[in-house]
Amino acid sequence: MAQLDVETVVTNFGNIDTSTVIVSFAIIIFAYILSKIVAFLLTSISEMTWKYRLHLKSIISIFRVLIYSLAVYYILASVFELSLNQLVILSSFIGAVIGFGLRNLFEDIAAGIVIVMENPYQVGDRIEMGDYYGEVKDIGLRATLMITPDDDLVSAPNSLVFTECVASGNSGSSEMMATLDIYIENDSDVDLAMKILREAVVTSRFVYISPTRPVVILLNDYPFYKGLKARAYVNDLRNEFIYRSDITQRTWNEFYKWGIKPPKALILNHKSAAE
Amino acid sequence: MLTSNKKSSMEKSLFGLDEQIANIQKGISDFESGKSVNIAILAHPYAGKSQLVDEIIKMYPHKVTNVIFSSIINNKAEIPLLGDLNKISIFDNCHYLYTRSIGGFDIIKEFLNTVISSDERIHITTWNIHSWNYLDQVLDIGKYFPIQITIPPLEPAVMKKFLLSGYKENEILFVNDSDVSEKKIFTAIKKPITEKITHRTINLYSLRINNAAFKALLFKRKKDETAESIIFEEITKISHGNPGVAKEIWNKCLEYPVIKTSSINSDFDDIDFDDTGRFVLYIILSMGHLKKEELKQILYQSHNIDETVINKIIFEMFNQDLIKKNDDNYSIKIEKLYDVIKYLEKIRLVW
Numbered sequence: 001m002a003q004l005d006v007e008t009v010v011t012n013f014g015n016i017d018t019s020t021v022i023v024s025f026a027i028i029i030f031a032y033i034l035s036k037i038v039a040f041l042l043t044s045i046s047e048m049t050w051k052y053r054l055h056l057k058s059i060i061s062i063f064r065v066l067i068y069s070l071a072v073y074y075i076l077a078s079v080f081e082l083s084l085n086q087l088v089i090l091s092s093f094i095g096a097v098i099g100f101g102l103r104n105l106f107e108d109i110a111a112g113i114v115i116v117m118e119n120p121y122q123v124g125d126r127i128e129m130g131d132y133y134g135e136v137k138d139i140g141l142r143a144t145l146m147i148t149p150d151d152d153l154v155s156a157p158n159s160l161v162f163t164e165c166v167a168s169g170n171s172g173s174s175e176m177m178a179t180l181d182i183y184i185e186n187d188s189d190v191d192l193a194m195k196i197l198r199e200a201v202v203t204s205r206f207v208y209i210s211p212t213r214p215v216v217i218l219l220n221d222y223p224f225y226k227g228l229k230a231r232a233y234v235n236d237l238r239n240e241f242i243y244r245s246d247i248t249q250r251t252w253n254e255f256y257k258w259g260i261k262p263p264k265a266l267i268l269n270h271k272s273a274a275e
Numbered sequence: 276m277l278t279s280n281k282k283s284s285m286e287k288s289l290f291g292l293d294e295q296i297a298n299i300q301k302g303i304s305d306f307e308s309g310k311s312v313n314i315a316i317l318a319h320p321y322a323g324k325s326q327l328v329d330e331i332i333k334m335y336p337h338k339v340t341n342v343i344f345s346s347i348i349n350n351k352a353e354i355p356l357l358g359d360l361n362k363i364s365i366f367d368n369c370h371y372l373y374t375r376s377i378g379g380f381d382i383i384k385e386f387l388n389t390v391i392s393s394d395e396r397i398h399i400t401t402w403n404i405h406s407w408n409y410l411d412q413v414l415d416i417g418k419y420f421p422i423q424i425t426i427p428p429l430e431p432a433v434m435k436k437f438l439l440s441g442y443k444e445n446e447i448l449f450v451n452d453s454d455v456s457e458k459k460i461f462t463a464i465k466k467p468i469t470e471k472i473t474h475r476t477i478n479l480y481s482l483r484i485n486n487a488a489f490k491a492l493l494f495k496r497k498k499d500e501t502a503e504s505i506i507f508e509e510i511t512k513i514s515h516g517n518p519g520v521a522k523e524i525w526n527k528c529l530e531y532p533v534i535k536t537s538s539i540n541s542d543f544d545d546i547d548f549d550d551t552g553r554f555v556l557y558i559i560l561s562m563g564h565l566k567k568e569e570l571k572q573i574l575y576q577s578h579n580i581d582e583t584v585i586n587k588i589i590f591e592m593f594n595q596d597l598i599k600k601n602d603d604n605y606s607i608k609i610e611k612l613y614d615v616i617k618y619l620e621k622i623r624l625v626w
Contacts, residue, residue, distance in 0.1 A: 196377055199376075199378065199379070199380065200377055203375045203379065203578075205551075205553070205554035209412040209413065209626070210626065235622070236622075239550070249579065250377060250577060250579065
């Protein structure tokens, strides 16, 4: 039976003519265009519904995998007229060939499917993967596209999820925690500084506060200066950097009004000062 | 700021607030029997907060001191907390006691401290619901007011009574001029176009939506539903049950003595601002109305937004037909209130 199937597969491939190749290409192009349209539509809808933005974006990758899988299935089943058994045999054969030749590529594709299924991160998340940190713009079959804070577009191979730790700052939520450190002179009025920092955070136009998303201000005592840490959630992870800048600027403007100063540079960098 | 012990001269009827009044009466009777009680009344702008306050004054004419804040309070001496107040102290528009700026919570903290320290009187406070929701997250303000009363939206039947309260019976004529006879919601429209090179005719198809039929299906409207019922349901829906907004829509749609179903539309206009513009819009919404000087006080001193930017944003808001100016006060246009709320909720400025 299997022998017969293999023979049919070989015969069918022997019968491939120009029109079969053209139809196959046309199906692939159609799948490509369809996946682009679906991605465009879902992105547009997700931007309209702020609350479910990331949920909708996360479906894009699933649709993409589905569309390409259906296209490949359609080419093999309808154009090459292969039965299910023959498809399995062909898949094993192709798997063996590419397992040796294009191992990395297919490792990335397998990782892409794992990302879609397990959701370690989604489109729109802010993640740290390998040496890169940024917002996930797209999860392709082979690579994940990220925009770094410096606006660089980084294409990280999906297989990194197998070898590197991936940290997601918001894991599917629109808001994400952003911590901010501010250092002040040791003899500063700490109570006043903490009050100002807290008010700078809670009055920021980028902050999001709820019972599960509280604002926390922490004080750290160092030998030559004091450190304040503000932990709060930014309403949209895309505002993370502008939020930090907003808080820093407004806090320092107020600190200067009240005579709260940053630690002296020589003290902060006390090792080089000692040298 | 105004202080008044007098009974309101205008006789106003209350609609749909019976339960709220009963809760307030119970709170006052608990206080009179020795319990420490403070009440917060929360409402959207134009929802009827002032009417409820007037009703309390009418019920307890000699026991009430009413303090109305109508602009931002910058000095705690402006709050007559230690003055000769009656047993029932009403503080209207308490959202003017804070500003969303660094140092903007000092007065409200002082006020809240006084409110919980005084056992001699009951404090009834009213708040813009957006300011309240913000302060509840930032200052946990709900803990200071064990009784919180939210003014609910009106149901269509109550809305009808409210809107028709100023007219005689059968004075208004309700007309249903919407086309619901056509049952199909979507109709394919064929548009022939002559192709330029070969001069062949190609048919382009588009979909036409029958709005009236679509609405009828959406709201499970029956064929024999009266024009009056359709109109009050539509107005209640568009106004989110807010009587102030409903009255504005009613006045705009009424071609006395006729009101038509076709005149009631809920077209949502796109609102588009940058981060700063959105924030200014939120500040105006959460305060109800503000003078430009007050906006400058919040935005310049704490948010480094200078006057030229504020002017530009206000100009944009007028361009998008979102705000109005009355006696130097800027406020959200009544009919745009829920468009603005929806927009600010979407971008998570309204929590």
